Amino acid sequence: LAKTTQPISMDSYEGQEVNITCSHNNIATNDYITWYQQFPSQGPRFIIQGYKTKVTNEVASLFIPADRKSSTLSLPRVSLSDTAVYYCLVGAMDSNYQLIWGAGTKLIIKP
């Protein structure tokens, strides 16, 4: 089972770009990288998913280098409402596969 390592916490300011890096040295060939966001007392919310290179959607970008041993979630122009815990997950998309969730990165945005 692929394990991920990400910073426990990060601080930034409103309007800044925030990059959260996740390392996953033993990622398997058929593994995807997925990021979720979670606010207190709520379930996690899907942010973005990718396999290689760069993926962008309306809320974030995901950068994956060629060796796929790490990935970076980029949040452009953050606001106070982006204060949350962010989880990096690595795993296959098969229904039998058990995703392993770490403790995530607690991101605090200051005014």
Next chain:
Amino acid sequence: DAGVTQSPTHLIKTRGQHVTLRCSPISGHKSVSWYQQVLGQGPQFIFQYYEKEERGRGNFPDRFSARQFPNYSSELNVNALLLGDSALYLCASSTRGNEKLFFGSGTQLSVL
């Protein structure tokens, strides 16, 4: 469209009791997963069901059981509750597996 709904939202039980938590997935989703989340930690996988069959089970004791019904809704049952079972129980639905999980707001279980 309705999202994933879980009931009840909060529950208080005493040690040794039994609890049943319920989850209704997003319409069209055939896979339901259950997670336990203790304060300050990430969700921990308990079960995954797809098309009414158990497809995965995490490292939880046999006191934990679940099932999925023909309408794809699901129940999580926990017997002989322990203080350590106090947690937020999350249900997630998806079309087939782990491609994109949609979570409910969870059931906050307190065992006294």
